[in-house]
Amino acid sequence: MTDVLRRGRASLAFGFFVQGVAFALLVTRIPAVQERYGVSDALLPVFLAAVPILAGVGSVTTERLVRRVRPSRMLRWSQPVVLLALLGVGAGDQVAELAVALGVFGLSVGMLDASMNMLGVSLQRAYRRSIMLSFHAAYSLGGILGASLAWVGAHGELTLWVSYLPVVVVLLPAVLVGSRWYVDGEAEPAGVGEAKGVAFRVLLPLCLVMTFAYIGDSTVSNWSAKYVKDVLGGSEQLATVPYNVYMVTTLVGRAVGDLGVRRFGAVAVVRLGALVAACGFAVVAVAPGAWVGMLGFTLLGIGLCVLVPQTFAAAGRLFPGASDAAIARLNIFNYVGFLVGSPLVGALGDAWSYRGAMLVPMVLVLVTTVYARSFASGGDRYGGGHERPRTADVGRGSNGL
Numbered sequence: 001m002t003d004v005l006r007r008g009r010a011s012l013a014f015g016f017f018v019q020g021v022a023f024a025l026l027v028t029r030i031p032a033v034q035e036r037y038g039v040s041d042a043l044l045p046v047f048l049a050a051v052p053i054l055a056g057v058g059s060v061t062t063e064r065l066v067r068r069v070r071p072s073r074m075l076r077w078s079q080p081v082v083l084l085a086l087l088g089v090g091a092g093d094q095v096a097e098l099a100v101a102l103g104v105f106g107l108s109v110g111m112l113d114a115s116m117n118m119l120g121v122s123l124q125r126a127y128r129r130s131i132m133l134s135f136h137a138a139y140s141l142g143g144i145l146g147a148s149l150a151w152v153g154a155h156g157e158l159t160l161w162v163s164y165l166p167v168v169v170v171l172l173p174a175v176l177v178g179s180r181w182y183v184d185g186e187a188e189p190a191g192v193g194e195a196k197g198v199a200f201r202v203l204l205p206l207c208l209v210m211t212f213a214y215i216g217d218s219t220v221s222n223w224s225a226k227y228v229k230d231v232l233g234g235s236e237q238l239a240t241v242p243y244n245v246y247m248v249t250t251l252v253g254r255a256v257g258d259l260g261v262r263r264f265g266a267v268a269v270v271r272l273g274a275l276v277a278a279c280g281f282a283v284v285a286v287a288p289g290a291w292v293g294m295l296g297f298t299l300l301g302i303g304l305c306v307l308v309p310q311t312f313a314a315a316g317r318l319f320p321g322a323s324d325a326a327i328a329r330l331n332i333f334n335y336v337g338f339l340v341g342s343p344l345v346g347a348l349g350d351a352w353s354y355r356g357a358m359l360v361p362m363v364l365v366l367v368t369t370v371y372a373r374s375f376a377s378g379g380d381r382y383g384g385g386h387e388r389p390r391t392a393d394v395g396r397g398s399n400g401l
């Protein structure tokens with residue numbers, strides 16, 4: 001059974017990695033997508049907003065489907081669809097074809113994100129120690145590789161489908177083979193007097209934390225380059241650095257973050273992460289020049305990286321008898337934050353100042369410290385409490401192991 005869990009953990013980490021590659025390949029080539037299909041500047045935000053909206057629909061759909069279908073099966077078949085949809089984005093030449101490809105990409109990404117984190121939470125429960133951050137570290141590593149591949153494609157002036165095809169050819173069979181070892185855990189029985197369903201009132205603090213974390217993340221991903229160039233006076237080349245710095249520090253923070261959770265508990269790690277991220281936004285807001293701004297983006301990567309994985313893990317602890325449903329609902333607020341963050345900062349920057357706009361995600365991230373107690377629900381050891389751990393669930397391989 002230990003071998004089953006280890007294989008399940010390795011295969012799921014690879015699934016997170018592949019998702020990071022695919023998502024980065026799409027978002028970093030948006031200008032090329034716009035040029036290929038002749039999408040106007042006015043129409044582009046509609047296409048970009050449609051992806052997270054449909055992803056939210058996919059997450060809601062997953063909540064209903066996992067009542068009958070194991071999350072491992074949802075993940076096994078949604079990940080190939082994501083890769084094929086990515087290839088579809090690069091292979092079409094009509095706006096209608098782009099709309100269909102992005103629509104399929106959005107729906108399947110929502111299913112993929114929800115089912116991936118369901119499996120991660122169930123594996124963490126079986127391990128009885130924090131491992132969620134390691135999965136999201138694999139996602140960050142995939143994002144770095146995907147962004148690098150996108151740079152190679154853009155630098156070599158390759159068409160989109162030429163850039164995407166080798167990646168899909170390599171990763172598609174790899175994820176199908178790896179999916180044989182996904183592990184479905186059993187939900188824990190609800191405790192005495194514990195509600196059987198997912199009470200939104202109880203889940204709300206985590207939903208807010210998820211939203212605030214993605215507002216911060218989308219602020220960095222969408223505005224860091226413009227901020228360094230236009231506000232801090234950096235060169236065009238230097239403007240490409242802050243997001244890379246953010247991604248690398250996110251990877252490093254997640255790679256070591258599980259050790260911090262095991263040693264100090266999720267509450268302390270989340271509070272520290274929120275404080276570091278808030279300091280990062282403050283440094284960015286008052287930076288006199290580009291290099292000081294880089295320090296702020298470095299702090300942002302270190303601070304924000306722990307919030308999302310620990311929020312999913314906390315949802316699993318809050319609702320041990322209904323963790324899949326809780327995670328699917330919580331995952332919707334991933335996309336809410338993504339939708340709100342970039343337009344919010346842009347609107348404040350145009351109406352007020354971009355320095356002032358950076359203070360808004362700073363305040364929102366600080367609010368996370370108010371809800372930090374929610375991350376210790378149940379008192380289990382991998383959440384930062386001191387209650388004696390319950391017997392681990394027996395994981396079941398998705399192929400019947």
